[in-house]
Amino acid sequence: MNTDARSLVRAGLWDNNAVFGQMLSLCPTMALTTSATNGFGMGMATLAVLTVSNLLVATLRGVITAEVRIPAYVLIIATVVTVVDLSINAWMHELYKVLGLFLPLIVVNCLILGRAESFASKVSVWPALVDGLAMGVGFTLALTVIGAVREVIGSGTLFADASLLFGRAFEVIELTLFSDYPGTLMAILPPGGFLAVGFLLAGKRLIDGRLQSPESAPAAAPACHSV
């Protein structure tokens, strides 16, 4: 297993990206990417949980016996999620009003259990930390991009309500791209989520294919990434 920071970051952000590489966590992806702001918020919450859970699993990997590892991981993840949930409710209440319903669902986000089982439990603390951060940032970027595509097509805005989430200073990034836009309902509804993910995934595969064989461009089908 490759554990140097460079390849971990590359894997998390692009090659083995949670959504576009591993095709994991599609449920929160569909539910929370109706706007770029919501996608970003959910991504950040997942990033926090994933990093802490990776850290704990790697630190405790000597103590957790193989037979009880899955319940132990689930317990760790559920605890971290609850701590994050309570903290956001108490200290970032505006964010909580947007994400509140979805935060507890991070417990069953297969990305987090997947990283604990397939990576963090086999490596030392440092690579686990880097992997958690890289995977989390990659997930956040994926959700923000999908959210941006759906929001622009669906409502004609970009980063609407960002100031509710991050404070008044962020009003400058709230864009209305087309005024008087009637809206495309389908982009906001779940089918729009599947379409957006599908087109973005196709785009990524296309780029991957170009990168792999620059001279004979689309000939080689890009390999399916797995852990």
Added chain:
Amino acid sequence: MSGWLSSLRNTGVHALVLGGFSMAAAALLAGTNLLTADEIRQREAEDLQASLGQVIPASLHDQSLLANMLSIRDGAGTDVNVYRAVKEGAVSAVAFEVAERGYAGEIRLILGIGRDGRILGVRTVRHNETPGLGDKIEAAKNDWITRFNGLSLDDPPEDQWKVKKDGGRFDQFSGATITPRAVVAAIRKGLLFFGAHQERMLAPMPTETRP
């Protein structure tokens, strides 16, 4: 002797590991709860105060809207928290939550009613309706919800408290009938609840209210 004994010992080790984890998790959660409970309660009180403030004008009360809460059991047997706006010792208005099943789950509204039984304001507190169709019941997205202001159970008459499609007075939105139907039904239910309990709700406050 060894077979079952060693497997018993193994099981014991696993149990200890899981038990230890559970205890550590419980301690961590209890600690976090202790740290955040006050803060969360305060944030929730602020939220409630803000939504009450939207349906009861500030000119109608000189005490905190949260200070004079009354719990009244409705027809279905659930306790409803009725918040009373008190000005110069008299109840000038009340506000409480009403709920009705919408297109996707429960729609919760907060309803402010004046002494005379007329609606001061309605706001959607929580809903799960389709974005772009049913979410026009949010005041931030559409002014539809404000057209109930000033109405009462006699104006329009009770049997007119329906959407137009069902022979009533209220507009539905294009493409969404179930959501406005639920909202109208919830408000009507709230007005009936007010009618049934208004004596208790509007009873004069005890002359000496100690803080």
